[in-house]
Amino acid sequence: MTLRELLKATVGALLAAPFLQLFRKKEETGYYWQIDPDKCIQCGKCETECVLPRSAVKCVHQYASCGYCLFCSGYYQDKRVEFNTAGENLRCPTDAIVRTYVEDPYFEYKIDEDKCIGCGKCVKGCASFGNGSLFLQVRRHLCKDCNECRIAKVCPSGAFTRVPADKPYIFRRPPEVKS
Secondary structure: OOHHHHHHHHHHHHHHHHHHHHHOOHHHHOEEEEEOOOOOOOOOHHHHHOOOOOOOEEEEEOHHHOOOOOOOOOOEOOOOOOOOOOHHHEOOOOOOEEEEEEEOOEEEEEEOOOOOOOOOHHHHHHHHHOOOOEEEEEOOOOOOOOOOOHHHHHOOOOOEEEEEOOOOOOOOOOOOOOO
16 A cells, blocks of 8 residues: 555545444444433423424323323313313324223323324423323434434423433333332
């Protein structure tokens, strides 16, 4: 190899190095963006600031903490017209929360991820009156893992954080069971 070829290869490698990060696999990076549910204030920026057309942030439901209430403050609006499942009475603007009867007076609430836009309205409702079993998370299969996450840059509460790839989700601790 001539000195000229060596210099050419070295300069080429130096110029290409910053772009190699763009093509690395997610698993190789070691860290993912995630939302700390204890810091999140449901500001709505997850819905509007994600670089994807539909945010990678979705509501998740931690069933171990849920009370399965007849009146779920994450499901129903505070100032509802009636106590039924008509759209004007529900908190979610996209009807992403599916309510299923279990037995009197219990209902199960599931999130339809395809409909969820990550606005956090249900999470805010659940936290204001409920037990916080609904919270926002960056869904790993949807996220592009941008180096400079746009949501993280504008998050007013600092809830966006980097987590190790082997523990890509942050969950709320279930309430302690008293015996």
